[in-house]
Amino acid sequence: MRFSTLLLSAALVLFTSILFAADGEIDDAKAPATMAYYELxxxxxxNVKGRAKYIRCDVQLMTRDEAKLPAISLHAPALRHELILLLSDQQGTDIRTSKGKEKLRKIALKSLKGVMKAQVGDEMIDDLFFTTYLVQ
Structure with a gap:
């Protein structure tokens, strides 16, 4: 009786260890990709339209998958080009307000996602941030 209890306990410990190890492997497979930023x-x-003469901004692009950074970097010239065209078409007075900045940010994000979709078939960019923003 004592031997069978000891054997059963050992089997239970071994089985539990195997389950935890297998569970850890599943969690590693589901682990989310690392978020990363790319600075343009x-x-x-x-130059902008209207009374303001120009806009100067620094832009950071966020992706939820660090593995996508090389593709974003490769297509950075196309992304910059798209932003330059978009920004130069803005009314200076409209993009000075907080609402105007946020609206411009959303439009720019959608536009850059479109560029990446056209280039590689995947939007890749999850968010866009202005880290410097000056309209004069």
Whole structure:
């Protein structure tokens, strides 16, 4: 009786260890990708319409998968080009307000996602942030 209890206890410990190990492997497979940022540099400076003369901004692009950074970097010239065209078409007075900045940020994000979709078939960019923003 004592031997069978000891054997059963040992089997239970071994079985539990195997289950925890298997569970850890499943969790590793489901682990989320690492979030990463890509800076479009140098600063973007373009003339705008209206009374304001220009906008200068620094832009950071966020992706939820660090493995996508090389593709974003490769297509950075196309992304910069799209932003330059978008920014130069803005009314300076509209993009000075908080609402105007946020609206511009959303439009720029959608536009850059479109560029990546056209280039590689995946939007890749999850968010866009202005880290410097000056309209004069």
């Amino acid at each position: 540099s140098p600063s973007i400076v373009v």
